[in-house]
Amino acid sequence: MPEVLIEIEVVYAAVDRQVLISLELPSGSTAGQAIQASGIQQQFPAVDFAQCAVGIFGKVIGNPQQRVLEAGDRVEVYRPLLADPKEIRRLRAAKAAKARTEE
Known part of the structure; x- marks a missing residue:
């Protein structure tokens, strides 16, 4: 019996470029295996x-090693954040409030 293959994509976006790789993997493959x-x-x-x-x-x-993929899934690998977005917004709001009080 022939092995059933599924089509998936793996994507990663660096600061300067992004990559999308299309693959055919055996049915039952995990996200970790796709990467x-x-x-x-x-x-x-x-x-x-x-x-x-x-x-x-x-x-x-x-857990990417346990998550079984389905046909058409797009596995996205996220790069670590350099700063917490909530903290950045808080600092920006504090700076704006300070600028308003100095006027």
């Missing part, structure tokens, strides 16, 4: 993909 099979580690050798958050269509998944 390995994509070869994305060779394109971004400085990135520790084991430490990056992973999601499927914008929803973070807990």
Whole structure:
């Protein structure tokens, strides 16, 4: 009996470029296996993909090694944030408030 293959995509966006890799994997493959099979580690050798958050269509998944993929899934590897967005907004609001009181 022939092995059933599913088509998926693996994406990663660095600061200066983004990569989308289309793959065919055996049915039952996990998100972790898709990342390995994509070869994305060779394109971004400085990135520790084991430490990056992973999601499927914008929803973070807990354990990529256990999440079984479905046909058409897009596995997204997220780079770590340099700063907490909430903290940045808080600092920006404080700076704006200070500027208003000094006028």
